[in-house]
Amino acid sequence: MTAKGIENLLREDRLFPPTDEFTAQANAGAELYSEADEDFVGYWKRQALERITWFKEPTEGLDDSKAPFFKWFADGELNISYNCLDRHLESGGDKVAFHWVGEPGDTRDITYQELSDDVNRFANGLRSLGVEKGDRVAIYMGMVPELAVAMLACARIGAPHSVIFGGFSADSIIDRCRDAEAKMLITADGAWRRGGIVPLKDNCDEAMASTPSIEHCVVYERTKQGVPMKEDRDVWWHDLVADQSATCEPEVMAAEDLLYILYTSGTTAKPKGIMHTTGGYLTGAATTHSQVFDIKPDTDVYWCAADIGWVTGHTYIVYGPLANHTTSVMYEGTPDFPNKDRLWSIIEKYGVTILYTAPTAIRAFMKWGTEYPEMHDLSSLRLLGSVGEPINPAAWMWYYENIGGGTTPIVDTWWQTETGSIMISPLPGITTTKPGSATKALPGISAEVVDKDGVPVAPGGGGFLTMTQPWPSMLRSIYGDDERYVSTYWSQLPGRYWAGDGAKLDVDEYLWILGRIDDVMNISGHRISTMEVESALVSHPSVAESAVVGAADDLTGQAIVAFVTLMGGTESSDALNDELRKHVAKKIGPIAKPKSIIFTPDLPKTRSGKIMRRLLRDISEDRDLGDITTLANADIVAALAVQANEQRKED
Numbered sequence: 134m135t136a137k138g139i140e141n142l143l144r145e146d147r148l149f150p151p152t153d154e155f156t157a158q159a160n161a162g163a164e165l166y167s168e169a170d171e172d173f174v175g176y177w178k179r180q181a182l183e184r185i186t187w188f189k190e191p192t193e194g195l196d197d198s199k200a201p202f203f204k205w206f207a208d209g210e211l212n213i214s215y216n217c218l219d220r221h222l223e224s225g226g227d228k229v230a231f232h233w234v235g236e237p238g239d240t241r242d243i244t245y246q247e248l249s250d251d252v253n254r255f256a257n258g259l260r261s262l263g264v265e266k267g268d269r270v271a272i273y274m275g276m277v278p279e280l281a282v283a284m285l286a287c288a289r290i291g292a293p294h295s296v297i298f299g300g301f302s303a304d305s306i307i308d309r310c311r312d313a314e315a316k317m318l319i320t321a322d323g324a325w326r327r328g329g330i331v332p333l334k335d336n337c338d339e340a341m342a343s344t345p346s347i348e349h350c351v352v353y354e355r356t357k358q359g360v361p362m363k364e365d366r367d368v369w370w371h372d373l374v375a376d377q378s379a380t381c382e383p384e385v386m387a388a389e390d391l392l393y394i395l396y397t398s399g400t401t402a403k404p405k406g407i408m409h410t411t412g413g414y415l416t417g418a419a420t421t422h423s424q425v426f427d428i429k430p431d432t433d434v435y436w437c438a439a440d441i442g443w444v445t446g447h448t449y450i451v452y453g454p455l456a457n458h459t460t461s462v463m464y465e466g467t468p469d470f471p472n473k474d475r476l477w478s479i480i481e482k483y484g485v486t487i488l489y490t491a492p493t494a495i496r497a498f499m500k501w502g503t504e505y506p507e508m509h510d511l512s513s514l515r516l517l518g519s520v521g522e523p524i525n526p527a528a529w530m531w532y533y534e535n536i537g538g539g540t541t542p543i544v545d546t547w548w549q550t551e552t553g554s555i556m557i558s559p560l561p562g563i564t565t566t567k568p569g570s571a572t573k574a575l576p577g578i579s580a581e582v583v584d585k586d587g588v589p590v591a592p593g594g595g596g597f598l599t600m601t602q603p604w605p606s607m608l609r610s611i612y613g614d615d616e617r618y619v620s621t622y623w624s625q626l627p628g629r630y631w632a633g634d635g636a637k638l639d640v641d642e643y644l645w646i647l648g649r650i651d652d653v654m655n656i657s658g659h660r661i662s663t664m665e666v667e668s669a670l671v672s673h674p675s676v677a678e679s680a681v682v683g684a685a686d687d688l689t690g691q692a693i694v695a696f697v698t699l700m701g702g703t704e705s706s707d708a709l710n711d712e713l714r715k716h717v718a719k720k721i722g723p724i725a726k727p728k729s730i731i732f733t734p735d736l737p738k739t740r741s742g743k744i745m746r747r748l749l750r751d752i753s754e755d756r757d758l759g760d761i762t763t764l765a766n767a768d769i770v771a772a773l774a775v776q777a778n779e780q781r782k783e784d
């Protein structure tokens with residue numbers, strides 16, 4: 134966030150208290166905060182016992198004897214797919230779990246009974262291919278219901294899944310499958326995106342040439358363009374399930390058994406495999422989903438318009454909503470296909486009551502104009518949510534007025550892949566909101582903004598966001614790298630979880646998240662590390678050196694700006710610029726494509742040779758550069774500033 138943005142926050146004084154009507158019917162009451170303050174472990178244990186059907190109820194709460202390797206409810210036993218499916222069937226098997234909308238316009242309404250049958254058949258199919266409890270299964274699909282089926286089937290047989298976002302490239306599949314030593318890869322022939330086909334199976338074929346641990350690839354047929362199938366390795370989904378029984382005994386899992394790995398960018402080129410376990414994760418997912426979104430399972434139609442390939446989809450499309458017996462909408466494509474009113478037409482059609490989306494999407498809607506939401510009746514909406522990046526007050530107000538009709542509460546929810554579930558958010562019947570503030574930590578969560586010595590800042594101050602207590606849905610480690618887990622999250626300030634975000638505490642002790650303070654960028658709410666993009670760039674034969682920064686962007690929050698020094702004898706050109714951007718898209722995925730590339734004969738460095746990233750960020754955001762005389766190559770900076778200015782004009 135720019136310095137100007139911070140100043141604006143200080144002036145935000147609009148207040149939105151909950152209405153009496155909302156408060157009267159809200160799931161969560163103010164007493165939860167005092168209950169959790171008194172005994173946070175007891176509070177979470179109560180949630181775990183009330184919200185989960187255990188095969189064996191836990192007697193233990195938090196085990197911190199091997200901190201920071203915390204355990205929650207460790208002597209409990211459960212299966213998460215049982216909690217998402219089986220226990221709902223007797224009374225509510227006919228209820229729709231997903232109103233699914235395909236991008237080309239095809240739709241499916243899938244009941245809990247049908248979802249359960251599909252999961253059981255597929256789970257039996259996985260077992261028939263030799264997948265056993267503890268085996269890692271990679272899943273690389275588009276937004277089809279079978280993606281949720283695959284995850285739940287893995288959970289049913291105790292095989293941890295690792296979902297790889299369908300927008301990632303073959304190289305990204307390789308890194309993740311190798312790190313997890315995945316035994317199986319589940320994919321589709323393709324996915325629809327803006328009318329075109331994302332060639333998922335082709336990407337898998339390319340990846341599987343370098344992932345020897347993968348024994349089988351199961352392919353769901355979606356786009357039907359025809360893909361090669363390798364004998365003995367590749368199996369069609371429909372063939373696999375054809376003769377399977379719709380009954381598959383769920384594996385009895387210990388609360389601390391691994392449920393999934395989800396890779397996320399850190400400050401090095403190697404993504405971190407964030408590990409989530411079963412009992413604590415489900416407790417966090419079900420509790421926050423019910424409290425923050427005020428879910429009424431019998432009447433709400435809930436829509437989390439994220440992709441399941443990110444943690445938001447794991448927790449708030451699959452596990453939280455299904456555990457709470459919710460009816461959800463799931464949409465395959467982009468919000469502007471075939472028209473810019475796609476989301477609003479879906480809301481009208483299904484009478485969606487709760488919408489959860491990201492600030493980048495909201496800013497795009499703003500840019501497109503109010504005519505699109507005005508084409509549809511959005512009066513069914515009663516609650517709106519935001520996630521993934523700081524929401525600027527202007528976008529908050531636009532969302533409130535044009536989508537929420539000036540009446541629905543907005544929950545701005547802060548959390549991370551690592552936290553597993555929402556940590557900081559208003560509770561919609563209780564909290565008075567301020568546009569742009571995620572407000573306060575939820576009951577049972579202890580967020581604190583501290584200075585570099587770990588001293589809590591006074592109201593009005595800013596610093597680093599930390600957590601002072603463990604919580605049930607927290608990550609347990611980084612797959613295969615306990616040391617990195619300790620050094621990344623628990624070593625900056627002893628005894629505290631280090632979120633990697635900057636934050637401000639205002640005079641009312643409301644939290645304002647300012648964004649990442651490390652070398653992780655947030656592009657449209659997606660985390661990408663500067664190092665990942667740099668290492669993709671230098672893998673191109675023409676590139677000698679590169680430095681990548683995230684520059685403030687009106688639409689995507691941050692945009693990737695790459696400064697590139699070419700190999701001697703290589704001339705910069707528009708064609709090379711284009712080629713390098715494509716090269717990064719190929720190496721990581723289209724979301725990591727730099728918005729602009731600035732060629733430079735040298736990068737600004739300190740006398741000890743360290744690249745001055747902060748200076749590059751200042752250049753990209755057109756800020757005053759201050760004193761640069763201590764640099765080894767100060768002359769380069771002025772030239773770069775001129776170039777960056779020209780690029781901005783072109784954009």
Ligand code: WTA
Pocket residue numbers: 397443444445519520521522523524545546547548549550551571632633634646647648649655658659660
């Ligand atoms: C950012 C997404 C401001 C933050 C659930 C965090 C936010 C990173 C918010 C995690 C929010 C997420 N306000 N910033 N409401 N929500 N962030 O792991 O920088 O993809 O550290 O998890 O997104 O991104 P991740």
